[in-house]
Amino acid sequence: SQKIEQNSEALNIQEGKTATLTCNYTNYSPAYLQWYRQDPGRGPVFLLLIRENEKEKRKERLKVTFDTTLKQSLFHITASQPADSATYLCALGATNKLIFGTGTLLAVQP
Amino acid sequence: NAGVTQTPKFQVLKTGQSMTLQCAQDMNHNSMYWYRQDPGMGLRLIYYSASEGTTDKGEVPNGYNVSRLNKREFSLRLESAAPSQTSVYFCASSSARDGGIIGNQPQHFGDGTRLSIL
Numbered sequence: 001s002q003k004i005e006q007n008s009e010a011l012n013i014q015e016g017k018t019a020t021l022t023c024n025y026t027n028y029s030p031a032y033l034q035w036y037r038q039d040p041g042r043g044p045v046f047l048l049l050i051r052e053n054e055k056e057k058r059k060e061r062l063k064v065t066f067d068t069t070l071k072q073s074l075f076h077i078t079a080s081q082p083a084d085s086a087t088y089l090c091a092l093g094a095t096n097k098l099i100f101g102t103g104t105l106l107a108v109q110p
Numbered sequence: 111n112a113g114v115t116q117t118p119k120f121q122v123l124k125t126g127q128s129m130t131l132q133c134a135q136d137m138n139h140n141s142m143y144w145y146r147q148d149p150g151m152g153l154r155l156i157y158y159s160a161s162e163g164t165t166d167k168g169e170v171p172n173g174y175n176v177s178r179l180n181k182r183e184f185s186l187r188l189e190s191a192a193p194s195q196t197s198v199y200f201c202a203s204s205s206a207r208d209g210g211i212i213g214n215q216p217q218h219f220g221d222g223t224r225l226s227i228l
Binding site for chain 2: 004008030031032033034041042043044045046049089091092093097098100101102103
């Protein structure tokens, strides 16, 4: 069956460091992959979209990679700040639906 | 610019009661969606609407009905609420013309309705 895995454990890092979040998938061949940020009590907010023929996408301090051979996407936040603390969701566009992972909680310590 | 607005924000129901969750978007989007979010389960698609007048089932449609009232509004109805429907419900919209269900456009979410069924 189709499955998406994100680190269920929280990721704790120091301010100024690079945070790297992982999204792995199986039994999918997604044409698109998206990343969202979700704060407590709020809805997800779209961050980046990457297509299967793109290896990397950047937006300010954010970078996403998409490796269709490894079936993996990495989400990087450089020069992280306490304000980056949130849950980050990956979502895959597959045959007939957008499938969301359960998210990884990022905590950036000052 | 409000984006996607959901009402109510909180609701407590008794088993067997009915209610309608309201959603409206002001971005002139074609596609709208209803999701539920449960701990450890991620967001799961209940129903979606690719355009005014059309609706389709998502991953977990049982126990729910929807109405795409016009281009702006998409409502979700629980006819006979059950404790298993306790969840946070999110509405989203997208500019995708095919329903956006293959992920080629970002989705814009409301802040959710927190629903408890006793």
